[in-house]
Every structure is written in C-alpha cells, then in structure tokens.
Amino acid sequence: xxxxxxxxxxxxxxxxxxxxxxxxxxxxxxxxxxxxxxxxxxxxxxxxxxxxxxxxxxxxxxxxxxxxxxxxxxxxxxxxxxxxxxxxxxxxxxxxxxxxxxxxxxxxxxxxxxxxxxxxxxxxxxxxxxxxxxxxxxxxxxxxxxxxxxxxxxxxxxxxxxxxxxxxxxxxxxxxxxxxxxxxxxxxxxxxxxxxxxxxxxxxxxxxxxxxxxxxxxxxxxxxxxxxxxxxxxxxxxxxxxxxxxxxxxxxxxxxxxxxxxxxxxxxxxxxxxxxxxxxxxxxxxxxxxxxxxxxxxxxxxxxxxxxxxxxxxxxxxxxxxxxxxxxxxxxxxxxxxxxxxxxxxxxxxxxxxxxxxxxx
Amino acid sequence: xxxxxxxxxxxxxxxxxxxxxxxxxxxxxxxxxxxxxxxxxxxxxxxxxxxxxxxxxxxxxxxxxxxxxxxxxxxxxxxxxxxxxxxxxxxxxxxxxxxxxxxxxxxxxxxxxxxxxxxxxxxxxxxxxxxxxxxxxxxxxxxxxxxxxxxxxxxxxxxxxxxxxxxxxxxxxxxxxxxxxxxxxxxxxxxxxxxxxxxxxxxxxxxxxxxxxxxxxxxxxxxxxxxxxxxxxxxxxxxxxxxxxxxxxxxxxxxxxxxxxxxxxxxxxxxxxxxxxxxxxxxxxxxxxx
Numbered sequence: 001x002x003x004x005x006x007x008x009x010x011x012x013x014x015x016x017x018x019x020x021x022x023x024x025x026x027x028x029x030x031x032x033x034x035x036x037x038x039x040x041x042x043x044x045x046x047x048x049x050x051x052x053x054x055x056x057x058x059x060x061x062x063x064x065x066x067x068x069x070x071x072x073x074x075x076x077x078x079x080x081x082x083x084x085x086x087x088x089x090x091x092x093x094x095x096x097x098x099x100x101x102x103x104x105x106x107x108x109x110x111x112x113x114x115x116x117x118x119x120x121x122x123x124x125x126x127x128x129x130x131x132x133x134x135x136x137x138x139x140x141x142x143x144x145x146x147x148x149x150x151x152x153x154x155x156x157x158x159x160x161x162x163x164x165x166x167x168x169x170x171x172x173x174x175x176x177x178x179x180x181x182x183x184x185x186x187x188x189x190x191x192x193x194x195x196x197x198x199x200x201x202x203x204x205x206x207x208x209x210x211x212x213x214x215x216x217x218x219x220x221x222x223x224x225x226x227x228x229x230x231x232x233x234x235x236x237x238x239x240x241x242x243x244x245x246x247x248x249x250x251x252x253x254x255x256x257x258x259x260x261x262x263x264x265x266x267x268x269x270x271x272x273x274x275x276x277x278x279x280x281x282x283x284x285x286x287x288x289x290x291x292x293x294x295x296x297x298x299x300x301x302x303x304x305x306x307x308x309x310x311x312x313x314x315x316x317x318x319x320x321x322x323x324x325x326x327x328x329x330x331x332x333x334x335x336x337x338x339x340x341x342x343x344x345x346x347x348x349x350x351x352x353x354x355x356x357x358x359x360x361x
Numbered sequence: 362x363x364x365x366x367x368x369x370x371x372x373x374x375x376x377x378x379x380x381x382x383x384x385x386x387x388x389x390x391x392x393x394x395x396x397x398x399x400x401x402x403x404x405x406x407x408x409x410x411x412x413x414x415x416x417x418x419x420x421x422x423x424x425x426x427x428x429x430x431x432x433x434x435x436x437x438x439x440x441x442x443x444x445x446x447x448x449x450x451x452x453x454x455x456x457x458x459x460x461x462x463x464x465x466x467x468x469x470x471x472x473x474x475x476x477x478x479x480x481x482x483x484x485x486x487x488x489x490x491x492x493x494x495x496x497x498x499x500x501x502x503x504x505x506x507x508x509x510x511x512x513x514x515x516x517x518x519x520x521x522x523x524x525x526x527x528x529x530x531x532x533x534x535x536x537x538x539x540x541x542x543x544x545x546x547x548x549x550x551x552x553x554x555x556x557x558x559x560x561x562x563x564x565x566x567x568x569x570x571x572x573x574x575x576x577x578x579x580x581x582x583x584x585x586x587x588x589x590x591x592x593x594x595x596x597x598x599x600x601x602x603x604x605x606x607x608x609x610x611x612x613x614x615x616x617x618x619x620x621x622x623x624x625x626x627x628x629x630x631x632x633x634x635x636x637x638x639x640x641x642x643x644x645x646x647x648x649x650x651x
Contacts (some may be wrong), residue, residue: 052546073552085543089565098561099551150551 002063078147261297293343411623443529464527476591536570
C-alpha cells in the first residue's frame with residue numbers, strides 16, 4: 001500500500017484544458033473520495049492516475065515513484081469500473097485470474113490468491129459462473145475481486161455503485177467500507193453521490209470545472225466549507241443561502257440584514273475586513289432552524305415533505321431563487337399553505353462574499 | 362376481426378412474395394430436375410437420370426471439388442485478412458474511416474470490371490504481376506497465372522478475396538465497435554499487451570462477427586460463377602470450373618434445363634447443409650463465449 005502525490009497535474013484535449021493544475025496528497029491507507037457535479041473532471045483525474053488518460057503536464061507519483069507516463073499496468077493500481085468491465089466470455093474464476101495469468105504468475109499462486117479474494121467477497125459459490133449469470137451486486141463484487149487479487153498499491157473506483165439499485169447500493173457501500181478496513185489499502189473513489197462521499201471517505205476532494213474547490217474530512221467540509229459551491233454541494237438537502245448586506249459592524253463581526261427573511265438582522269462573527277453595504281450571502285443549513293434559536297423570521301410554506309421521522313418544509317419566493325428548506329422534527333410540524341415562524345442561532349450562520357463566493361471567516 | 366386474422370392479413374403480402382418468388386421457383390426447379398426439359402416444349406419425366414449423370418460422370422464431382430476448394434481458400438483468406446485489417450484499423454483511429462471506405466470500394470464494383478482488371482494483372486504478357494516479379498528479379502516465378510491449371514483457381518480466389526475483404530473488414534469493425542471500451546481498458550490495467558488483448562479478449566468477443574462473415578462468405582462463394590466465368594470460362598482444363606459455372610453452361614449453353622435444375626438442387630442441398638453445420642458450430646461457440 002502507498003501514498004499518492006499529484007503535483008500540478010494538467011490535462012488538455014487539444015487546446016482545451018479540462019484539468020487545471022491539480023495538487024493533491026493522499027496518505028497511505030486513506031479512503032479518498034473525488035466528488036463533484038457531472039463534467040467536473042473527477043473521472044478524468046482518476047483515469048489520469050490509472051494511466052488511461054495521458055497527463056499533459058505535472059507529475060503523479062505512487063509510493064514515491066514517478067508514474068506520470070508509466071504504462072497503466074506498471075503503476076501498481078487496480079480499477080473497478082462503473083460498468084464492471086468483466087470479461088463476458090470468462091467465468092468468475094477466469095475473470096479474477098486473468099491479470100495474474102498473463103503476468104506469468106504460477107498456477108498454484110493464482111489459485112491461492114483468487115480463492116482468498118473469493119472468500120473475502122463471499123464469491124465461492126459463483127466461481128464457475130459467467131458474468132451474465134450473476135446479479136449486479138455479484139458482478140460488482142467480482143470486479144472488486146479482480147482488483148484485490150492483483151494486490152495493488154492503490155485501488156481506484158470509478159462510480160462503482162451507480163448501476164445498482166438503491167438497496168444494493170447501501171449494501172455494497174458498507175461492503176466496500178468493510179473491505180477498506182480489512183485490507184487497509186489506499187483507495188480513491190469517484191462518485192457524484194454525496195451520501196457515498198460522506199459515509200465512506202476519510203478525505204473528500206470536491207472538484208468543479210477541473211479544479212479542486214476544497215479538500216477535507218467529510219465533517220470538516222460539511223461544517224466549515226471554504227466557499228458557496230462546497231457549502232451548497234455538500235449536505236442534503238442543500239444549504240439555504242440568503243442574500244444580504246452588511247448593515248452594522250462591531251468588534252466580533254458584522255450585522256447582516258436579510259431581505260428574504262423579512263429584513264431580519266443577523267450578527268455574524270467574522271474577522272474579514274468588510275464595509276457597510278458590502279453584499280454578502282448567509283448560509284443556514286435546513287437542520288439549523290430550531291425553535292430555540294434567537295433569530296426569528298416568518299416564512300410562507302408551500303410544500304411539506306413528510307419522511308416520517310423528519311419533515312422538510314419548502315418556502316418558495318417570487319424571485320425564482322431556490323426555495324428555503326427547513327427541517328422539522330418532533331410534533332407541531334408546519335402545514336402546507338400556512339406561514340410559520342422559524343428560528344435559528346446566529347452562530348450556525350456561515351458568511352460568504354457574494355461576489356467571489358468565498359467564505360468570510 | 363380476431364387478432365389471429367389480423368396477423369395473417371399483415372403477413373399475407375410477405376407470404377405471397379415468398380411463395381411466388383421463392384417457394385414456386387424452387388418447387389419448379391425440383392420438378393424439372395426429374396425431367397429432360399430443354400426450355401421449350403413439354404418436359405418429359407426422366408426419373409433419376411439427371412442425378413445419376415451427376416454421380417456417374419467425374420466432371421461433376423470434379424466441379425464440386427473445385428467449388429469446395431475455391432470456397433475454402435476464399436473464406437479462410439478473406440476472413441483472416443479482414444480480421445487482420447480490422448484489428449489494425451481498430452488501433453489506428455485516425456485512418457479508420459478513410460481506410461474502411463477505400464477497402465470497401467472493390468465490393469461496389471461490377472464483377473465484370475474486377476474480372477477484367479485482374480485478367481490484366483495476371484496477363485502473361487505485360488501483366489502487372491509478372492512485370493512486378495520481373496522488376497524485383499523474380500523472373501523465374503513469372504507465368505501465365507490464369508493459363509496454368511495449378512495456379513488459375515488460386516489466382517481467381519485472390520481476385521475474389523481482394524473484392525470482398527473490405528466487406529469482411531467492415532463487419533469486423535462493427536464487431537469491434539460493440540466491444541465496450543471498459544473491457545479494453547480493464548485488460549490494459551491488468552497488463553495485457555496488444556497481442557494478448559486481441560487473443561484473450563477481442564477475438565472471443567468478435568465471435569458473432571466471425572459467424573456472420575464466415576456464413577456470408579461461404580454461401581456467397583459456394584454460389585459464385587462470375588469471376589471464373591469472366592476470367593477463365595472454367596479453364597484451363599476445368600481447373601476453375603465451379604458448380605455454378607456448370608449450371609450456367611448447361612442452362613444457357615446446352616439448354617439442358619432439366620439437368621441444370623438437378624445440378625441446382627444439388628448445390629442448394631450443399632449450401633443448406635454447409636450453412637446449417639456452420640451455424641450450429643459457430644453459434645455454439647458464441648453461446649460459449651458470452
């Protein structure tokens with residue numbers, strides 16, 4: 001197992017640059033998740049690490065070895081594809097043995113490694129079946145088994161659970177996490193599903209338009225995002241954003257007035273050098289609305305989603321802005337069509353510069 | 362109207378076309394094969410005389426042997442050449458489309474043009490092939506390619522292969538397009554080089570394309586008469602006289618409609634048997650592969 005270091009990695013397709021100088025360090029044994037919207041470059045970056053895409057500039061090293069231009073097979077990586085990429089004409093055993101067989105490994109050694117991987121993944125009963133006779137989850141396990149037998153330094157997963165149904169996805173998510181604990185391997189996992197990112201990762205890398213927006217632990221990103229994009233992308237339902245203006249300044253921070261919440265004044269702690277009238281955005285997560293909070297506002301509720309233990313109330317404004325989402329637990333949940341008083345603590349509010357989108361700390 | 366009647370009504374036009382242009386001519390040919398029909402007058406019943414003639418004269422088993430040998434050469438060389446070129450083009454995406462179109466051009470030409478073109482290439486005097494051999498110092502190999510019984514069939518087979526390799530290549534390239542890119546990439550990541558990927562991954566996954574190519578070229582070549590007819594008229598010494606050529610000669614040369622019909626029935630039976638056996642074997646291989 002090994003650490004992975006990326007220095008100023010750039011990928012160009014002709015004149016079009018799609019990955020703009022990525023710097024990233026992934027520690028030995030870390031479970032790192034690349035997350036971001038479609039087209040953000042997360043799969044491209046993974047494929048650059050795998051060697052399936054040429055790196056136009058910069059350096060990628062695995063275990064201190066420069067592999068930037070090395071053949072995919074010589075990088076010490078194994079990849080699990082979204083489509084499983086199993087060889088349809090081979091049995092499960094042949095699929096898992098293929099890499100070792102063409103690498104010239106002895107038959108007894110191949111059998112030992114394949115049987116061990118089959119035991120870990122509980123594939124023993126399916127070894128003589130062909131992929132077409134397996135379910136989606138079993139196929140994905142075979143794909144993972146194929147990666148395990150090669151004993152790579154880094155495992156790469158490219159949206160491996162996207163083709164599975166919701167129930168199986170949860171099952172496989174737990175299985176991959178268990179596998180990570182068991183093998184202690186360095187794993188890089190690409191997904192657009194932030195639940196997968198939040199539940200599995202030691203480290204999340206949020207990407208947008210070929211650039212890293214923020215790197216950190218799941219809780220770190222959730223509680224302390226660097227910018228509006230990360231704040232909005234991490235967390236489900238998404239964070240509420242309220243446009244406002246600085247109306248007062250004091251020692252501990254500024255007071256911001258939020259027109260969307262009836263010009264309520266919110267004192268926000270910040271060291272950022274701001275002026276009266278500066279356009280800012282205040283972010284409040286749906287679960288931070290709490291009846292005991294000191295800030296109060298009135299909101300008209302147009303839709304309520306009741307999920308049993310929790311309800312989400314949506315308040316849509318006239319200006320086509322995304323609706324304000326409020327999480328409700330316990331009794332006295334709001335009714336559709338009514339107006340409710342919502343409260344939150346100013347300490348939960350995050351302050352962002354509206355123009356640059358950056359967090360004001 | 363019941364659903365069954367509706368279905369029958371929709372099928373009726375196709376059934377009529379099939380009956381008139383497919384079943385009726387075959388039935389008529391079968392009937393004529395037991396007569397001494399000459400194209401005019403009333404056919405006289407001749408029993409198994411025509412079939413007996415086919416079996417008892419060495420000329421016809423000989424023609425069958427030529428046809429089978431010709432088919433074997435063409436199908437083998439054409440399939441292997443098509444597979445080789447498609448595999449090469451698969452790895453050269455920049456020229457793939459142009460090369461596919463260029464290779465397909467001969468298949469769009471008339472047999473007459475191709476026949477005369479290759480007749481010129483094989484010509485003993487000033488022919489392209491002999492000129493080429495002379496220019497590279499291999500004058501001893503020059504010969505009348507179409508006049509020598511030992512080379513004539515091979516020479517025509519090469520012309521046939523040249524004409525249809527582009528077709529075979531196009532089918533193999535379509536087969537390649539059906540192999541998911543992920544499988545190739547998985548192979549690369551597992552350390553398989555280009556040759557290993559071809560042998561262990563691509564070739565098994567091309568099984569459906571192999572079936573189509575072998576079936577189409579076998580059936581097409583078994584029936585062929587055009588190039589032997591244009592280039593050698595079945596000569597020299599019957600070296601290129603295929604079964605189809607015999608049928609044409611008996612039909613339009615000797616006006617032996619009855620006998621030509623019996624030869625046609627023999628050929629039909631052979632084509633059906635070969636196609637059936639090939640289909641069973643190749644389909645079995647496909648099932649095994651997927």
